[in-house]
Amino acid sequence: MTDLLLNLADAVAPSRANGPGARAVLWAQGCSLQCRGCHNPQTWGPAPRRICTVHAAASWVRSFRGLRGVTLSGGEPFEQALGFATLCRALRAEGADIVAFSGFTREEIEGDVRPHARALLAEVDLLIDGRYEAELAARLPLRGSSNQRLHFLTNRIRPDEIEGLPAVEWIGKGERARVTGFVLRALGPRTAEGRA
Numbered sequence: 001m002t003d004l005l006l007n008l009a010d011a012v013a014p015s016r017a018n019g020p021g022a023r024a025v026l027w028a029q030g031c032s033l034q035c036r037g038c039h040n041p042q043t044w045g046p047a048p049r050r051i052c053t054v055h056a057a058a059s060w061v062r063s064f065r066g067l068r069g070v071t072l073s074g075g076e077p078f079e080q081a082l083g084f085a086t087l088c089r090a091l092r093a094e095g096a097d098i099v100a101f102s103g104f105t106r107e108e109i110e111g112d113v114r115p116h117a118r119a120l121l122a123e124v125d126l127l128i129d130g131r132y133e134a135e136l137a138a139r140l141p142l143r144g145s146s147n148q149r150l151h152f153l154t155n156r157i158r159p160d161e162i163e164g165l166p167a168v169e170w171i172g173k174g175e176r177a178r179v180t181g182f183v184l185r186a187l188g189p190r191t192a193e194g195r196a
């Protein structure tokens with residue numbers, strides 16, 4: 001576990017707009033899908049941005065008291081599937097639930113569209129799948145466009161628990177302050193950074 005590396009765009013906690021309860025959110029750096037209208041194009045490039053070991057990421061998550069789970073966003077978590085699978089397996093064994101956003105469909109992931117994709121899927125409790133389609137932009141819980149789907153893969157997260165989540169939130173103060181969530185749903189198109 002300690003030798004695997006993750007390339008992250010960012011990481012914040014606690015978040016309440018990226019799944020049920022208080023969560024740690026890790027944004028993968030690197031996404032080959034390049035959806036038109038993506039709100040996070042700065043996460044597309046595969047070059048190293050914030051490199052950390054899986055062990056360090058797990059320790060960072062554990063440093064927050066009272067977190068319910070972890071959310072993987074991006075960028076594309078399934079393009080770093082082995083590292084995230086290892087991280088999620090360790091945290092899930094300690095009781096965390098896992099939410100993952102992916103531009104790949106569930107069917108693509110189940111077909112191992114990228115190395116170890118199915119191994120990561122096995123550690124996910126709620127998958128939100130599908131490319132962002134700008135012409136299908138919608139105001140739906142945890143989704144930016146209406147083609148994207150919610151897959152409740154275990155009974156750790158219930159459908160009713162994602163109703164009423166804040167669409168966007170501010171986390172932190174000063175230079176470290178940032179907006180997370182679904183900007184389209186809250187503010188209309190392209191007014192701030194956020195998950196497409």
Ligand code: SF4
Pocket residue numbers: 031032033034035038039040041043074075076102103104131132196
């Ligand atoms: S919307 Fe998601 S899958 Fe699409 S380019 Fe942006 S980060 Fe990648």
